[in-house]
Amino acid sequence: MRYLVPIFFLFIGFTSCNDFSEQNEESIKINQKRxxxxxxxxxxxLFVFPENTNSEIKETISNWNEWQQFKRELEEKPKTxxxxxxxxVKNVSKKSDSLSLTVPENFNIPQxxxxxxxxxxxxxSLDTYIHLGEIPEKRILTLxxxxxxxxxxxxxQWDEVVTKKAIPKEIGEDDMIRALDTTRLANKKFQDEIIENENKPKPELEE
Incomplete structure (x- = not known):
């Protein structure tokens, strides 16, 4: 019986060593994968922000604080x-939230x-995937x-906006637009007068 106690502790120690060894091996594999x-x-x-852009685009985005912060954050590559x-990615995600809400006036169109x-x-999506326990490497690279x-x-899209603004209007186009606006206004007044006359109380006929 006296021999059983040492054997029991030896067995426990051996099992514990095996468990520790397996955990240590698993930990090494996880770290190697990460x-x-x-x-x-x-x-x-590596994120590319075109430099050979129109001067209007350069001037606009250089004064767009939210875009500059977003760009700077994305261009800085972590090294550790x-x-x-x-x-x-978490910081970039926060900064990108405000971009569609702070577009400069000359570029503030639905497109x-x-x-x-x-x-x-x-x-x-990048923020979601990179924080998973099992990081899908291929999906991260694709994103x-x-x-x-x-x-x-x-x-x-910015270049298209600038290009469209630079296209000269055809001769007489401004006069045509003004004429159409005048016609629309006249038609509206005419319609308003008709509605007003219809709503006026009609005089009662004498018996």
């Missing part, structure tokens, strides 16, 4: 760990706002590519 994901994202993390990337909303949606495409699309 390091691999970090290196993969770090290699892919996967956690640093997670924090970076531009729609582009910015789509860009924000892609960044929100980085898609975000770059959306950024390019925003600049293309």
């Amino acid at each position: 390091d691999a994901v970090f290196k993969s994202i770090s290699k892919k993390w 760990s996967l956690l640093a990337f997670q924090m970076k 531009v706002r729609s582009r910015l909303v789509t860009l924000n949606t892609k960044i929100k 980085i590519t898609e975000i770059n495409e959306e950024i390019k699309g925003v600049y293309t």
Whole structure:
């Protein structure tokens, strides 16, 4: 009986060592996988903001504080760990929320706002996936590519706005627009007079 106690403790110690060894091995595998994901994202993390743009676009976005903050945040690449990337994406996501709500007046049209909303949606997806316990590496890399495409699309939309504004109006177009406005106004007044006359009380007929 006296030999059973030492054997029991030896068995417990051996089991504990095995459990610790397995946990340590699993922990090493997880860290190795996270390091691999970090290196993969770090290699892919490059966002392109076109520089060869129209002077009006450059001037507008240089004075657009929300866009400049968003751009600066996205261009800064984390260098330490996967956690640093997670924090970076979280910050970028917060800054992208305000873009469609603060568009400068000369670019504030539905097409531009729609582009910015789509860009924000892609960044929100990136924020979601990069914070998962099991990070889908391929999906993260695909989203980085898609975000770059959306950024390019925003600049293309701005360029279209500037191009349309630069197209000269045909001769007499302004006169035609004024004439149409005058006609519409006259028709409206005429319709208002008809409605007013119809609503006037009619005199009672004498018997």
